[in-house]
Amino acid sequence: MHFTLRQLQVFLATAQFENITRAADSLAMSQSAASSALKELETQYNVRLFDRAGKRLKLNELGRLLRPQAEALLAQAQDMEQAFAKHQKPGDLNIGATLTIGNYIAVGLMAEYMAQNPGAKVNLEVANTQTIVDKVLHFELDMGLIEGELNHSDLDVYEWMDDDLVIFTAPDHPLAQRETVTDEDLLAEQWIVREPGSGTRQAFDRAMHGILPELTIRLELQHTEAIKRAVQEGLGVGCLSEITLQEAFGRKSLVPIAVPHRQWDRKFYFILHRHKYRSAGIERWLDLCRKSIVVGNEK
Known part of the structure; x- marks a missing residue:
């Protein structure tokens, strides 16, 4: 050599x-x-x-x-070095997560990983789905946790946990008083939604199939908190993951709107480059993700 x-x-x-x-x-x-x-x-x-x-x-x-071959070879060498130095103790990880997952789920996984592996660190990058996918493809991240559906020849994509989108409004919005909501009602509203490239936007567009081109999109924002605040201020109707809205619903600062005739369920996924060497740390993180499926399905 x-x-x-x-x-x-x-x-x-x-x-x-x-x-x-x-x-x-x-x-x-x-x-x-x-x-x-x-x-x-x-x-x-x-x-x-x-x-x-x-x-x-x-x-x-x-x-x-x-x-990819060089990435895999170096990852194996680093894993061997950790094995010699730390007796096969999982090491540091670079994890990417989309905004919903990064802000509401990944931090708990980080805490558990570091508690189980003292001395190990998890570097978390939070961005939209397309950014996370690109960084996993270029080996800048060990693994990605994403909301959007994906099919790429260089990536291994695993279903992770279930999630639901929810339409929501301010408490004094006219829709908050309606028992049933029709497509005509949806078309009459101004919408505040996530930006193109995000998994939440992908799921929203799919749920609105058939009427999407006719919707009035007033604002496209990157951050869930900004969307919630804009809806609370009466600027329009929003649609986000249920897990991002539970606290606001509990305070009644925002209210959910039931639209059962459209499909709001989706999946979260974790992705890895197909040629990425699965170190002890990556395998441990994958195990934590799989165990968290139970938590995700109990919501």
Whole structure:
């Protein structure tokens, strides 16, 4: 074997940052050392792994082909290092979660993981579904917890737990006094919803099949709390996950609106890159997720 693990680290860091200086900084190396390591790797095998455009280094076809193998090899090496040092104790994780899951579920999982594995840390990134998917695909996250349905050849997608969307209004809204709500009622309202690219928006669009193009979307917001506040202030009608609304319903600052003739149920999923090495930490996190299915189905 002629390549070194350090060379692979430089290769992967450069693929992530598309800049040798930023790659070197992330590895606590000098720019010259990182450049030399990458050049030596390419020279040893008489290959080019990047297309160079000024200061940017974009993976070429060969680089994209080798990246998953390099990721898997480094992950196994890191796992072995932890096994030697900590007797196979699960290590740190980089987890991505969509906003609903990140704000209402993932923190509890983080606390449980770190309680079971003293010294281990979980770095949590919260963003919409598309962002989390992209970062898992580029090996920037070990695993993603998402709300949106997904089918991608490079990802393993597992059903996780059930969830329901709920339409809601301010207590003094006319719909709050209605026993039945029709599609005509829905079309007459102004809607405050999540932004395109989010799993909640995907589920909302699916539930509104047939009338979606005719709905009046007044606001598209990234954050659930902003949507709740806007609805509470009387700016329109909202639709979010039930788990994000339970406290507001309990205070009666917002009220649910039953629309049983449309389908509001959906699934949460966890995703991993198909070529990602399943370290002891990832397996432990997966186990926590599977156990949390029971909690999710009891709501």
